Amino acid sequence: MLLHVRQVLTAEELREARAILAQAPWADGRVTAGVQSAQAKNNEQLPQDGDVARALQQIVLRGLNRHAIFFSAALPRRVFPPLFNRYAGATNAFGNHVDNAVRYLPGGNAERVRTDISCTLFLAEPHEYDGGELVVEDTFGEQRVKLPAGDMVLYPGTSVHRVEPVTRGARVASFFWLESMVRSDEQRRLLFDMDSHLMRLRASVGEADPAVIGLTGTYHNLLRMWADV
Numbered sequence: 001m002l003l004h005v006r007q008v009l010t011a012e013e014l015r016e017a018r019a020i021l022a023q024a025p026w027a028d029g030r031v032t033a034g035v036q037s038a039q040a041k042n043n044e045q046l047p048q049d050g051d052v053a054r055a056l057q058q059i060v061l062r063g064l065n066r067h068a069i070f071f072s073a074a075l076p077r078r079v080f081p082p083l084f085n086r087y088a089g090a091t092n093a094f095g096n097h098v099d100n101a102v103r104y105l106p107g108g109n110a111e112r113v114r115t116d117i118s119c120t121l122f123l124a125e126p127h128e129y130d131g132g133e134l135v136v137e138d139t140f141g142e143q144r145v146k147l148p149a150g151d152m153v154l155y156p157g158t159s160v161h162r163v164e165p166v167t168r169g170a171r172v173a174s175f176f177w178l179e180s181m182v183r184s185d186e187q188r189r190l191l192f193d194m195d196s197h198l199m200r201l202r203a204s205v206g207e208a209d210p211a212v213i214g215l216t217g218t219y220h221n222l223l224r225m226w227a228d229v
Helices: 010-019 037-038 051-065 069-075 185-205 210-226
Strands: 003-005 074-079 083-087 093-097 102-104 113-115 116-123 130-131 134-138 141-145 152-157 160-162 168-171 171-180
Touching: 003 069, 010 051, 037 093, 051 074, 051 083, 051 171, 069 074, 069 152, 069 185, 113 171, 134 152, 185 210
Parallel strands: none
Antiparallel strands: 003 152, 074 171, 083 171, 093 160, 102 113, 116 152, 116 171, 130 168, 134 141, 134 160
16 A cells, blocks of 8 residues: 655644754765665665754654554554655665565664555655655556655555656655554555544544444454454
8 A cells, every 4th residue: 555644744843854954964875775775775864873863753753643644554563763865966866676674673672673664754845856756666556756845655665666866956855664563555455444434434423323333343353353563
């Protein structure tokens, strides 16, 4: 499932993040790439253990934690701490690659995150740069993604994807992965569809309607069957 998640960050949070990014100490983006990805990766990235990255992580995580659509679609179990990259000038593209299946959390405790879902949160407005589309290839075909600042795209970690060359300006984004409580992309899609319809049904007939109660029970029984917590 590829999903556009709107307004993860408020306008105030976006201004705060962009002000921090204006002073960012960018470095070689290949530091977090796997062996294959490093051959295709040509961008800049913030050191993940630096003060700037930590301040930005708090802003992103705050937005995720309050976003009902994100939780409904992703059913997150573990979230890899958000990273931040920039595509501009001579460091302006990332060729076709597949993300590593497992990421080790920073801190040296060997805790791992299975990368069920890949996430890109855009921090630059589309008119601020040319090119830079995230191109995702999967069973749903090739999708080209370039979203407003503060919006995010979720897509399967199994997908081949790339970032097209930026030919003007700078594309700045946060990227990260998460391990879902429900490993199967197909099962997550079914649960998200059911939850979305339930939210609309609740708005029209109320929480006490027998159909709402029955379908809510079905949703939770499916989640109970499929979830790993």
